[in-house]
Amino acid sequence: xxxxxxxxxxxxxxxxxxxxxPKDSTGALMNGLLHLGIHSQSLRVGSFKMALQAxxxxxxxxxxxxxxxxxxxxxxxxxxxxxxPVILAHGIHSYPFSYLVPGSLPATxxxxxxxxxxxxxxxxxxxQGDEIRFIREIQISRAILPGPERHSVRIFPPTNLSxxxxxxxxxxxxxxxxxxxxxxxxxxxxxxxxxxxxxxxWRIDESSKVISPSCPHHHSKLCGDGQGILHEGVCTVGSxxxxxxxxxxxxxxxxxxxxxxxIPAHMNAACDVESPCGIKVSHNLVVEMIVxxxxxxxxTSNRLVTQTGAARILRMQFLLHVSARAGLGxxxxxxxxxxxxxIPPGPxxxxxxxxxxxxxxxxxxxxxxxxx
Numbered sequence: 001x002x003x004x005x006x007x008x009x010x011x012x013x014x015x016x017x018x019x020x021x022p023k024d025s026t027g028a029l030m031n032g033l034l035h036l037g038i039h040s041q042s043l044r045v046g047s048f049k050m051a052l053q054a055x056x057x058x059x060x061x062x063x064x065x066x067x068x069x070x071x072x073x074x075x076x077x078x079x080x081x082x083x084x085p086v087i088l089a090h091g092i093h094s095y096p097f098s099y100l101v102p103g104s105l106p107a108t109x110x111x112x113x114x115x116x117x118x119x120x121x122x123x124x125x126x127x128q129g130d131e132i133r134f135i136r137e138i139q140i141s142r143a144i145l146p147g148p149e150r151h152s153v154r155i156f157p158p159t160n161l162s163x164x165x166x167x168x169x170x171x172x173x174x175x176x177x178x179x180x181x182x183x184x185x186x187x188x189x190x191x192x193x194x195x196x197x198x199x200x201x202w203r204i205d206e207s208s209k210v211i212s213p214s215c216p217h218h219h220s221k222l223c224g225d226g227q228g229i230l231h232e233g234v235c236t237v238g239s240x241x242x243x244x245x246x247x248x249x250x251x252x253x254x255x256x257x258x259x260x261x262x263i264p265a266h267m268n269a270a271c272d273v274e275s276p277c278g279i280k281v282s283h284n285l286v287v288e289m290i291v292x293x294x295x296x297x298x299x300t301s302n303r304l305v306t307q308t309g310a311a312r313i314l315r316m317q318f319l320l321h322v323s324a325r326a327g328l329g330x331x332x333x334x335x336x337x338x339x340x341x342x343i344p345p346g347p348x349x350x351x352x353x354x355x356x357x358x359x360x361x362x363x364x365x366x367x368x369x370x371x372x
Contacts, residue, residue: 004043007122007134008035016140017324018103019331025103028140029332034081034122036132037092044127048082050120051075052099052138056277057115058212060231062222068215072277076105076118085127106275107142107324110268112233114210114279142271143326146170154316160185161195161291163316171283171320173237173269176262183289183314187253192298193308195291197248197255201241202287204261204320206269208233211278228278237269237283238262250296261285263322272322283320288313 011032018025034050054074061069081095109116122134147169154163166180179202186195213228214221222228238261246257263269274280293310 002039003132004038004040004126004128004130005045005124005132006037006039007124007132008037009033009120009122009134009136010035011138015327016101016138017327018101018105018107018140018142019145019326020103021144022104022106022142025142026331026333027103027105028101029098030101030138031096031098033094033096035092035094036088036124038088038090041090042087044085044087045082046085046125046127047080048095048122048124049078049080050097050122051078053119053121054105055115055117055119056275056279057117058210058231059113059115060210060229061212062214062229063218066215066218069212069218072213082124101140105140106273106277106279107271108140109270109273109275109279109281111206111208111270111279111281112235113208113231116273116275116277116279141324142273144170144321144323145326150318152316152318154314156312156314159195159312160188161314163289163314165287165316165318167285167318167320169321171263171322172325173263173267173271173322174265176260178258179261179285179287180258181256181287183255185253186248186255187250189298192296194250194253194294194296195312196294197246197289198292198311199241199243199290200246200257200259200288201239202259202261202285203236203239204263204269205284205286206235206237207282207284208235208270209278209280213278237267238264269322271324283322285318285320287316287318290314 009032011030013029013031016028016030018028036045036048052075054076055071057071063069077099079097081097106116108118118138118140120136120138124132126132150167150169152165152167154165156162162184164182164184168177171177183197188194209230209232211228211230240261242257242259245259246255248255269283270281272281272283291312291314293308294305295308296305
């Protein structure tokens with residue numbers, strides 16, 4: 001015999017996006033309807049509750065086959081919809097719910113070492129002892145609003161080379177962005193030498209850290225209670241290289257380039273997160289340029305340029321702020337409430353006669369081209 005009732009849910013709120021950093025974010029509003037469908041003529045329901053839970057999973061647990069070491073669950077908020085026994089008739093019974101998701105919560109994240117996800121779990125108990133369960137995963141994102149472009153300068157002693165790099169403030173895990181590089185100090189007139197760019201390559205590394213705690217049954221594998229094992233991992237989520245395509249101006253002594261770099265969507269890169277539960281994800285952009293030294297005597301043509309045999313690898317590393325897209329970019333507390341000051345005038349009023357009243361009201365409107 002099947003369950004005498006079923007539970008379903010309708011989320012009415014927009015996608016849950018927390019804008020800004022965790023310490024500054026005001027959170028996101030979640031609201032919806034929880035439906036309890038009764039299949040029989042009537043059903044005596046003893047209790048009906050729902051909870052918002054955070055599940056933290058580590059892919060390298062202390063004990064491989066222990067579910068308590070692998071995943072931890074914590075209740076964030078609970079709703080008591082039915083606390084006393086009540087008889088419900090046949091049909092669907094809807095119960096509204098709402099909650100302000102705190103802005104300090106870490107966003108939903110899945111990386112090579114761990115996972116953070118949020119679940120809505122509803123449980124209804126009937127007087128006959130039946131248990132009706134419902135589970136739905138919800139996505140909580142964090143979006144950092146774009147800011148001014150970042151400008152960095154790198155110097156490469158003992159040469160006179162210096163690199164000026166322009167980066168965007170925020171990078172998205174499923175899009176490209178423009179990287180601008182200007183290399184100065186290419187010419188050395190006193191030595192009659194110059195640096196020629198041979199190759200440029202870039203890659204984006206995703207660094208993950210997770211602390212794997214133990215359950216009470218496996219404390220003996222660690223030094224003591226409350227401690228865990230730190231795991232670290234690095235994977236490349238985007239890369240590319242160029243052997244031409246830049247602009248070299250040896251008269252002014254500089255090399256300029258603008259290239260498109262990014263994280264492909266199929267790499268399933270995670271956004272930046274730093275959670276108190278022990279999961280941290282960050283991203284770095286690594287740029288490498290190979291330059292070779294050439295001897296170019298003055299008052300000679302370019303055909304007399306010779307290689308000196310000296311070469312260098314110029315390596316730069318930049319921290320990337322990877323965040324979800326902001327969408328409309330408006331937090332719930334910044335939305336403009338509706339204003340009624342500028343309501344246009346209503347439709348024209350017609351002349352009415354009530355009983356024997358002869359006082360004229362407003363005359364009917366006159367429409368051009370229409371005979372009344």
